[in-house]
Amino acid sequence: MHEEIIIAGFGGQGVLFAGQLLAYAGMNEGRHVTWIPSYGPEMRGGTANCTTIISDEEIGAPVVRRPSTAIVLNPPSMDKYAPLVKPHGLLIVDSSLIAQQSGRTDIREIAIPAKDIAAEAGLAKAANVVAIGALIAATGIVQFETVVELLTLKFGQRSQEILAANKRALRLGADYVLKLPA
Template sequence: MQQEFIFAGFGGQGVLLMGQLIAYAALYEGKKVSWIPSYGPEMRGGTANCTVVVSDHEIGSPVVTRPSCVVAMNLPSLDKFEDRVKPGGVLVINSSMINREPRRTDVTVIKVPATATATELGNQRVANMVALGAVVEATRVVSVEGLLDTLRKKLPAHHQDLLPLNQKAVELGRSFVSQVV
């Protein structure tokens, strides 16, 4: 069993962190993982993305052409990566920032108003956690408990007070998923 993810969005939306949290959570659950970022000038203000592979066996290529799941946090990311989702895969889109319908009909599309939900929670920066809740719910790549445990481990000591907010964001994200893929 192997799942591949591309997380993409504006620099500052926390997409590299989304990938790292999935990678850590999967590592803690005994899986093989790899994480590669886009790097270079495009990190600054442009689009950022990372590729995560989670597998039960030794990972060959960490470079993925056809991921099983794409998470697009903004429109340019959807434009860039929509066509690359593996048929039968999952396309998670941040519907707060994306005002068009996906073209793909051979994948499961999950619309998550991540930015709006985070704003309602009082902190726009947890939009990535809302989306991540949806990703975990839809793909079961790691358990929800595993993801929350990882958050607990990775939040620095002086930010532990943000844990309930992040937990809430993850839970709300899960609620936007009506079916497990």
């Protein structure tokens, strides 16, 4: 397997963290991984994106023009990345914040109200984790349990409440996709 995932949104939405979560998960499952941020001069509030590559082979370029998957969490990212997803690729859209659709018929497009689902999970800013749950359910790119372990490592010491909300967000994101008509 060789998957290139671009995750894009506003700074502060946790897009860089979501990409790292995938990279850690891929590494822990024994694959080659790279993660690279697009680091504009902006601080919080500007656009942010990162590229995670998970592969069975050694990874050359850590950057990619046309990803196999794009997760977009704000309208500017939808405009930028929806046209770039490779044919037969996957586009995950936070429909809580993005009203439009890509109009593409050659990709799979999943519109998921990630921000609303995150709020339901008890942590409104965990839309990034909802999206990762959706990605796992749609592709099986990494194991659900691997990501749960990583979330536990990340949040377990700090707050059981935040950890529980993140785990719920991951689960609800996956469930939403699993319940979609095939």
